[in-house]
Amino acid sequence: MILQGRRTWVFPKPPVIIATGTVVGPDEGEGPLASEFDLVHPDLEIGQPSWEKSERVLLEQATDIALQNARLDKDKLDFFVGGDLMNQIISNTFAARTLGAPYLGMFGACSTSMESLAVASLIVSSGAGNYVMAGTCSHNCTVEKQYRYPTEYGSQKPPTAQYTVTGAGAAIVSRDGEGPVISAATIGRIMDLGIKDPFSMGAAMAPAAVDTIQGHLQDTGREPGYYDMIVTGDLASVGHPIAAELLQRNGVPMDQTDFKDCGLMIYDIQEQKVQAGGSGCACSAVVTYGHLLRRIRSGELKRVLIVATGALLSPLSYQQGESIPCIAHAVAIEASPNIEEQGGMGS
Amino acid sequence: MAGRDSGSKKTAYKPVSMSPKEYKAFAKSKEPPRSVLKNCLRAFLVGGFICLIGQGVQNFFMKVFDMTAKDAGNPTVAIMILLSVILTSMGVYDKIAQWAGAGSAVPVTGFANSMSSAAIEHRSEGLVLGVGSNMFKLAGSVIVFGVVAAFIVGIIYWVFGIGAWHDTSG
């Protein structure tokens, strides 16, 4: 039985991430993780006549790289699961058109990376498919244009604002093969504690991360110490301390592990003009598929829980005075396929 | 893994149970404070400087073209708008604005920036549906509220017959 507890899937034969592809833009190329990505573009246009086309190209390149790394022909792909921040998730639609694989589009905002990875793992684990690709992308300019202001508009961003990562990440999940494995995934539920300010996403999303982390630990019976690292997707410098404090207040012993955030890892917060830190679907995707998986493959990290967080507002809902509903999806990625020996219940 | 019972070590954590009001206050306490004083100083400097340039342009038209202050108003505004559109086109206005805040938004250059940035951004959707429909995306509110306010003032003047003494020559 894959379902354990309230909302966690624990995979009896953990699916394997056989390959990944990560592509980023210039700002990420100037950050501390620049060397971890497969492709770094020196500009935001990427030779395209519109920002939207640029975002699409990012995802197409990431999926290409992942297929190459897996030595897999795109016709062998059983399903493509993905989403992004654009209206009608158009970037993924066009990338899926190029791929030609059966396509499941999903919307989780910045939590899409782990949402799609969880679903891809479920498909593989339940025998519903053998090669499933999970992908997502985001672009700083398309997000500014759609959710906030035209990119050349002179508005002053407050220190709580976050900087959307320009990039794309794709991972191919399979039943067999070499690579880090996915031991469990916890599906989030909507958490909305009344924050209305779209320039304060970190604070809006923190409760969702806390709810999912607690749900995951309760469902699996694991303690935080089971993981070498628990990483949130993009809570950044405002949301991450809030989440840490909420977890502490609720008695979760997070000091047993290293509690980090992708939005704080992808940029040099002091040097780069990114206000509170990174955000966007690509944030958790490229940091996980590029940096964290590399550290798992090298043996530096054995077990990581990635908790991607998303703010599910629309520009209209904000204008109509609604608050920001958020969600967080968690996926546990581990180095060794022999998890039976270590036991799924923590120390 | 399948069917393994996690019941023997069931930890139940307190659910996230703050009320929205409590959480808002909590989140606010964690917000980095905006450096209001620094921002005001920057806005003062840049806004004042832009007005300086405006004064210079106005004086130029008055001297060289022998215009009165009132006549020089129109070409001055046009030049300021042109300067703003040029800076927006160069991709520089938004960078200045992050530093200057209201100093670059409040002068009429900010108005021109809002229109040109929207026009430039939406060129990818074509001239009619992109540029044409979206140009007033940000500036629209300013025009709408300005016109409505002026209309109301006008009506008040008409109703109370104040029109006679208002100096409309200035």
Add this chain to the structure above:
Amino acid sequence: MMDYVWAFLVGGAICIFGQLLFDVAKLTPAHTMSLLVVLGAAADGLGWYDPLIEFAGAGATVPITSFGNALVHGALTALKEDGWIGVITGIFQVTSAGVSAAIVFSFLAALVVRPKG
């Protein structure tokens, strides 16, 4: 020389007010500009804006508040000349240069340049 000093000081002061609306009142730029235009219109309705222009020159004509002032001027001039219909016909008369310039230059810019992010 003094006209430059006053232009700088008054223009800067109006911008400080705008910045406080951003940072303390937490208004968006659109809300702030709309409020400033309405305040400019109201100030001219009370007869306060023209003396400010006399005194501060570009310090009062460059900020967006003067747009409200100009809209009211147009309405009231036409009211005086044409009666009540002037309240509708006159509004854009004075501001025509500014709005037209903004439209034309923005259109040209959109033809020539692409956004740089």
